[in-house]
Amino acid sequence: MPSISDSKCILIIGATSGLGRSLALSILALPSKPTVIVSGRRQGRLDELAQAHADEPRLKTLNFDVGVDRVSLKASVNKVISQYPELDAVMFSAGIQHQFDFTKPESIDLDQASDELNTNYNAIFNMITFFLPHLIQLGKSRPTFIYTVTSGLAIVPGPWVPNYCATKAALHSLSLSLNVQLRDSNVHVVEIIPPLVESELHDHQLGANERLSRFWMPLEEFTALTMERLEKGDIQVPIGPMVGGNYKEFEEGKVDQVIQMFKRM
Numbered sequence: 001m002p003s004i005s006d007s008k009c010i011l012i013i014g015a016t017s018g019l020g021r022s023l024a025l026s027i028l029a030l031p032s033k034p035t036v037i038v039s040g041r042r043q044g045r046l047d048e049l050a051q052a053h054a055d056e057p058r059l060k061t062l063n064f065d066v067g068v069d070r071v072s073l074k075a076s077v078n079k080v081i082s083q084y085p086e087l088d089a090v091m092f093s094a095g096i097q098h099q100f101d102f103t104k105p106e107s108i109d110l111d112q113a114s115d116e117l118n119t120n121y122n123a124i125f126n127m128i129t130f131f132l133p134h135l136i137q138l139g140k141s142r143p144t145f146i147y148t149v150t151s152g153l154a155i156v157p158g159p160w161v162p163n164y165c166a167t168k169a170a171l172h173s174l175s176l177s178l179n180v181q182l183r184d185s186n187v188h189v190v191e192i193i194p195p196l197v198e199s200e201l202h203d204h205q206l207g208a209n210e211r212l213s214r215f216w217m218p219l220e221e222f223t224a225l226t227m228e229r230l231e232k233g234d235i236q237v238p239i240g241p242m243v244g245g246n247y248k249e250f251e252e253g254k255v256d257q258v259i260q261m262f263k264r265m
Contacts (some may be wrong), residue, residue, distance in 0.1 A: 001233030002143035007089040009035040014094025017041030017199045022223040039064035042118040075132040091147035092124045097164040120167035120200050139186035148175045149192045152243035180262050195240035
């Protein structure tokens with residue numbers, strides 16, 4: 001089974017902090033020595049990362065904002081492909097999370113909800129569409145990869161972040177469908193399903209870090225467990241006992257069901 005160790009050049013979108021940054025540095029350390037393109041919209045963070053690894057020519061940084069309009073997003077994708085024609089893997093790690101209380105509908109910020117939907121799903125859907133012609137063409141000669149980062153909340157939602165859960169559930173469903181549609185193209189779709197992980201995702205939510213830190217998985221532990229599964233070539237990567245238990249109860253075997261459904265169409 002092809003694995004992340006087969007990748008020669010990987011772009012990680014949303015890698016200036018948290019899960020994306022940690023995975024990027026672990027991928028950079030693989031014995032296969034891939035080129036790792038770290039992208040995000042915070043130039044200061046990109047500069048810090050580049051300076052910290054100035055002795056590593058395989059680490060590249062790229063300012064990439066997923067929140068732009070569709071035309072600009074496509075132009076950004078085309079620019080990346082032109083600059084890195086050997087790009088054979090893209091990991092979508094960008095994400096935002098907001099709390100919404102529907103018992104107080106007047107408090108719901110619809111602009112925040114729209115931004116969350118765009119960042120966590122719509123922009124990723126569009127980018128996958130834009131990257132795929134290149135990945136399919138390159139896949140004629142070697143394995144190529146799409147890595148989505150969803151959430152355990154895509155399986156069992158957390159009602160305090162309902163829109164976030166819905167976006168991750170949508171990306172989870174899309175990942176399943178893409179996995180089946182692209183099975184014969186040598187484009188391998190891999191879904192990483194994290195638990196609650198130590199990160200900056202909750203920094204803007206008042207009191208959330210203090211409350212959630214009692215339950216979250218340390219970032220270092222998450223990264224080690226995830227890399228182990230990615231190196232094995234697993235196509236679905238649920239991490240942690242709670243996510244693993246929910247995955248086993250509600251999701252195990254679903255890929256085979258989707259394949260059979262697709263064959264009947």
